[in-house]
Amino acid sequence: MYKRHKLNNGLKIITEHIPYVKSITIGVWIKTGSKNETPNNNGIAHFIEHMLFKGTSNRTAKEIAEEVDAVGGQINAFTSKEYTCYYMKVLDSHVDLAVDILSDMLFNSNFDEQEIKKERSVIFEEISMYEDSPEDLVHDLLAKSLLKNNTLGYPILGTEESLNKIDRSTMLDYMNNNYAANNSVISIAGNFEEAKLLNIIESKFINWHHNDNIKEVSSEILYNFEHSFKQKDIEQTHFCIGFPGIPLKSDKLYPLYIVNNILGGSMSSRLFQKVREERGLTYSIYSYPSSYTDAGLLAIYAGMNPNSLDEVCSLIFQELSEIKNKGISQSDLSKIKEQLKGNYIIGLESTSSRMSSIGKSELLLGKINSPKEVIELIDKVTVSELKDTIDQVIDFSKITSAMISRDDKTNDIKKYIP
Secondary structure: EEEEEOOOOOOEEEEEEOOOOOEEEEEEOOOOHHHOOOOOOOOOOHHHHHHOOOEEOOOOHHHHHHHHOOOOOEEEEEEEEOEEEEEEEEHHHHHHHHHHHHHHHHHHHHHHHHHHHHHHHHHHHHHHHHHOOOHHHHHHHHHHHOOOOOHOOOOOOOOOOHHHHOHHHHHHHHHHHOOHHEEEEEEEEOOOOOOHHHHHHHHHHHHOOOOEEEOOOOOOOOOOEEEEEEEOOOEEEEEEEEOOOOOOOOOOOHHHHHHHHHOOOOOOOHHHHHHHHOOOOOOOEEEEEEEOOOOOOEEEEEEEEEEHHHHHHHHHHHHHHHHHHOOOOOOHHHHHHHHHHHHHHHHOOHHHHHHHHHHHHHHHOOOOOOOOHHHHHHHHOOHHHOOOOHHHHHHOOOOOEEEEOOOHHHHHHOOOOO
């Protein structure tokens, strides 16, 4: 059962009490990511995330790590296109330490000039590492192509050019504008005494400033349809094709999840079985949906020997055409419903995943579906709804592709599009 609380400064607190565990995970979610950036400060949200681990006026970076390790805890953070999250998981007896460290990082970080210089170099290395991993980079290239007319298309890591323009003053201004109580959510899952927990949080977060002038990013999404290529001297060809997908708020979200699982979202999916298992043409092939507040995409990825590209493309578009023309049967729908429900429930069997689920939902949607409600949403999906979703998403006139390979073979993809 979820409970909502709100401090006077506008900070929302979402709790889920799980009495049969001995751990607790606390996450601080801020509604800012690469979507909220400009070409000049692209990468700043991720840069700030790094800097909050580099020492405060009360603790050095080493002391933060030592205090967490001393109690067997875990601390980490991540930045996405729409949010940044800092979280800590500890035994329930150390909840006060977790709140203290997280609040200390958020409000007392030093942003030391020398540490900024060092961490900028670390992120350059992170970008280089990403560039050296084409099977990861191709997904970024796809999103950048499909969403190039929107800030959602910006890379989360930024670029060397934009990162070189970011300094201490830029970071502090960005934090003052976006890291505000009314633009944030604290989500907690695990074992705790509610009154004690709320008192601890209020004592540390009540003075977090409120900002009435937070800029909302335009919700109008202009998709871009093109075929992008990046040359790399590699042995394999990696490519993705993508369609505009379904936003988080849409009632077609769960039908899309079902379509995805049937298409390429699992080992029993059509693409995996046809292309990998029956033909042995790829080691990795799969599909996935990405959904944001106002936009989404459905992507298919495959990595293979360049000589297999023609056959793989042919098979992918055959499967897409079949699912579009014939739809999905009731028996297939029933199987995938059970698969989705099982994956969802198993995924909630840790305090970290529960913290993440309720935090993200509250931050982006302002509501949380209970496990029972999610199961009901999956169960009520009909064959007719699947057809409507397929017709909307799998539109061959609205397709984007991205390829990383030694030779530009984007025409091999184009010629198979129905």
